[in-house]
Structure formats: C-alpha cells, structure tokens
Amino acid sequence: MDKNFKTPTYGGQAIVEGVMFGSTNHTVTAIRRKDDSIEYYYVPKTANNLLSVLKKIPFVRGFVALFESARMGSKHLSFSSERYDVLPGEEAIPNTKDTSNLTMAIGVAIAGVLSFLFGKFVFTLVPVFLAGALQSVAQGKTAQIILETVLKLILLLAYISIVSMTPIIKKVFQYHGAEHKVINAYEHNLPITVDNVQAQSRLHFRCGSSFILFTVIVGMFIYFLVPTDPFWFRVLNRILLIPVVLSISFEVLQLTNSMRYVPILKYLGYPGLWLQLLTTKEPDDKQVEVAIASFEKLLEVEEIGVGAMEVNKNANSASHTIFSN
Template sequence: MSKKQQPPAYGGQALIEGVMFGSRDHTVTAIRRKDDSLDYFYVPKEHKPMSTKLKKIPFIRGIVALIESAGIGSRHLTFANERYDVMPGEEVEENGEETSKLAMVIGVAAVGVLSFLFGKFAFTLVPVFLAQMLDFIAPGKTAQILLESFFKLALLLIYISLISMTPLIKRVFKYHGAEHKVINAYENNLPLTVENVQAQSRLHYRCGSSFLLFTVIVGMFIYFLVPTDPFWLRIVNRILLIPVVIGVSFEVLQFTNSLRNIPVLKYLGYPGLWLQLLTTKEPEDKQVEVAIASFNKLLEIEEQGIENVEILKSTDSKMEETTVPVN
C-alpha cells in the first residue's frame, strides 16, 4: 500500500515564525530566528496506559486527543514565542533560579488546556444568551436552536477575521498554510522541495479549523435532541453536552477525511475547507523552508531514533526537550 493510500500519520501546528509537526511518538518544531537561522525544539509524546485505552474508544478518543495536543502545543508555542525574535546567544538563562522544570511544563500544559476549555465555554454559552434575547422574534425550540447556531458561526467567523488583521497572526496563518502544503506534498509522494510544496493546496481535510466548524454543525443537530426550556435547563444542557459535541465532531472530522478521495462524498468536508480559507494564507518560500525543515527533522527522528539525531538531549530527565541550530 502506498503512502497516499495509507491513513495520514502526521499532524502539525502553526507557531510564531515556525511550524510544529507531530507523529505518534514525537513532536518537533522548527522556527526562524532573528538572525535568519533555524532552531529546533523536541518534545516526546508520552503514552500513558489510561489515555492509550481511552484513545481507542470512539467519541472519547477525540476529547483525549484534543487535551493532549493542547498541552504539547502550549510547550511548542512557548518555545517559539520566547526565541523567534531573540538573537542566538542572547536567550534569557534561568541559571541561579531553581524553578522546577517539571512544574513549568505542567503549568504551561495546564494553561493550554484551560484556554481551550474557556474558549469552548464562551463560544457555546454566549450564543445561547444572544438567541434568548431575541426570543420575542424567534420563539420556539427550532427557531432558537437555529438562531443560536447562527450566532455561534457568526462569532467564530468574526473572531477569526478580526485576529487575522494583526500582522503577527497573518504570519502565523501563512505558516499554517505552509504546514498544510508540506503534509499534502508528503501524502502525494512528492520530494519535499520548496517548488513542490508551494504547488500544493494550503487546505487540508484534517485541520483543526474544520473541527471548529463541525462543532457548530454537529452541536446544532445534537441540541435538537434535548429540551431548551426552561432557560436554566438549556444552559445546563449546553455545558454538559460540550464533551459530547467535541467527541462527535472529532469522529465527523475523521470520517470526512476518510472520504476525501471519493467522488461526491468528498464534498462533505468542504465546509471545513472553506473555513480554512480564513485560517490559512499563501506562505512565502522562506516560511515553506521552515515547514520542510521541521517535517524532515521529524522524519529523521522517526527513522533513526532521537538518540541518533542532531538534537542534543537534555540531561534533565524531567524536561526532555532541546534546541540546536541548523548546520
């Protein structure tokens, strides 16, 4: 079976001046430094028995995967944010302050998870109140759910549009496009050159942006199955159903990804791709170079093992992450 026929094995995340790619066991980031050099960051994926079992259960596995990716992604985001605009050698050293590295990692991961949950609560509950305020215009369960879903989609689009106007986020969205282009080139069995990668689409079926849109659509159908009155019960239902919506939306995302090469059925994933027109931008060649470097480093680790790759392992077993400039 060719790589193109195999289920995708790699995912990624756009960062500030960089891209993170991950596989089942490893995550690697490459960022562009202030002096134009590249810097790497490595974090292994831990497979705890409980989470491994949970990730085999449909509808539960999506929640577990999202929490884990939020935690790991926060560490990569922190690395990129602290180093992208600093000249090599001018990094702030923590020598002299015996702050626990393990505590720092746990703290960063917790912030990532809490930020995700806060955002999910906000985008779930605010539309409920907005729809209720217009109950005199759109009374009844069906009208209220449709109005609530409309507000949820509108808030999502407005939020993305507003943040995309900032120069920093514009560049992150370009790296997001570069990330997708590299994955698409790899899945099409093309050599990872800048020319080949730039020729690929900046959209991808498995993107987290598609997942966000699916939570709106899936949530709307699930809400039809529960009561909307009285209002307090509606609020309780929305909160309790957050993990259900997340779990079902993850399965829908996986399902549409499996259909992307089937005529007619591939269009089921198009709404998510349309949203990616906002969350991705066409990258510059130098941004594509960063994405290729990150992905190649991940492949190198996959093939040779981290102990044989030029990313110097930390002597602190509690913090298995390191950086090294490109040779």
C-alpha cells in the same frame, strides 16, 4: 494520489515564526530566528498506558487528543515565542534538566485545555442569550436553535477575521498554510521541495479548524433533541452538552478525513475546509523552507533516532537544536 497510499501519522501545528510536526513518538519544531537562521526544538512523546487505551475508545479519544495537543503544543509555542525575536547568544538557554518539567508540562496542558473550554463556554453561551433576547423575532424551538447557530457562526467568523488582522497572527496563519502544504506534498508522494510544496493546497481535512466548525454544526443537531424551554434549562443543557458536542465532533472529523477520497461523501468535510480559508494564509518561500526543515528533521529522527537532532557544527550553518523532556 494513490488511494492505497497509507495516510501517515504526521500532524502539525503552526507556531510563532515556525512549524511543529509530530509523529507517534516524536515532535520537532523549526523556527526562523531574528538573524535568519533556523533553530530546532525536540520533545519526545512519552508513552502512557492509560492514554494509549483511552485513545482507542470512540467518543473518549477526542478528549485525549485535546489534552495531548495542548500539552505538546504549549511547549513548542512557548519555545518559539521566547526565542524567535532574540539574536542567538542573547537568550537564556532553558534548563531542560529541571525535575519539575513533567509537573510544569501537565500544568500547562491543563491550563490550555481549560482555556479552550472557557472559549467554548463563551462561544456557546453568548449566542444562547442573544437568541433568547430575540425570541420575538425568532419564535419556537426550531427558529431559536437555527438563530443560535447562525449567531455562533457569525461570532466565530468575526473573531477569526479580527485576530487575523494582527501581524503576528497573520504570520502564524501563513505558517499554518505552510504546514498543510508540506503534509499535502508528502501525502501525494512528492519530493519535498519549495516548488512542490507551494503548488499544494493550504487546506487539509484533518485540520483543527475543521473540528471547531464541526462543533457548531454538530451542536445544532444535538440541540434539536433537547428542550429549549424554560430558558434557564436551555442554558444548563448547553453547558452540560459541551463534552458531548466535542466528542461527537471529533468523530465527525475522523469520519470526514477517512471519506476524503470517496466521491460525494468527500463533500462532508468541505465546511471545515471553507473555514480554513480564514485560518490559513498563503505562505512565502521562506516560511515554506522553515516548514520543510521541521518536517524533514522529524523524518530524520524517525529514521535514525534523536542523533539527527545533534547541534549542527558546520561552520556554514547557524542552525542548532534544543532538547526538552
């Protein structure tokens, strides 16, 4: 890849039987329906002056990104979950004109963030109590923090490995791989064809999986700076430091992405890539076709506007589009 090639602002998310891609102003999903057709779902990104300002502030922008990701991702995930396994014509078309959409979107986003934070609490505190119970084996602050980190990694890897065994999550992970492959093909300035996309890596430096792993690594170094005794204080500071760990981890993710073409420094992002070996799977050609359809439709919207999302009335095509605000 040309090192002067500007990294695009496109990001993505794997969903049930499909992929969502987003840019600064638009988000587009493509899903594979039960009858093998492809359906699109479009949601615009609405401008917010406050969020625009906050996104420029280091150590704050990570929380804004988390909120926006939850808000947009939940809409697309809900759409795909409700429609992928239903034959076209049998489903109820959502009322996208409902004036309560904004309130619902904000509520879903908050619920998504709270769910993430709850999971973070669980993955943070369970290792603390396990390490505390093993103080006779691992004595002293350094040993306790290292043991706590190892237990956290084991818990994380075990959880991902177990959920990846379920058929639906395995498919989501395959679409996750397809998403990365499409972005990698685009960033290498290649024609977006199935063959070119399949030849790409399913790993990517900007993946949210890397962010999750960085919270474990960053947390370990931060914990070395605070007391571990008495035990109740250790539990308390782990809770209070969650926002600190999240904000610093986001900055580390941004740093590793910017360093991915720098010799030696590129290896800073490798731990996150290793975790993606679990959170992504190799997609088949049909899954790649869906990811390509989503990305190309987003590019069309970027080029000619939302008119690109018009229902395809070609008699030979079963694909169509749903809009949401």
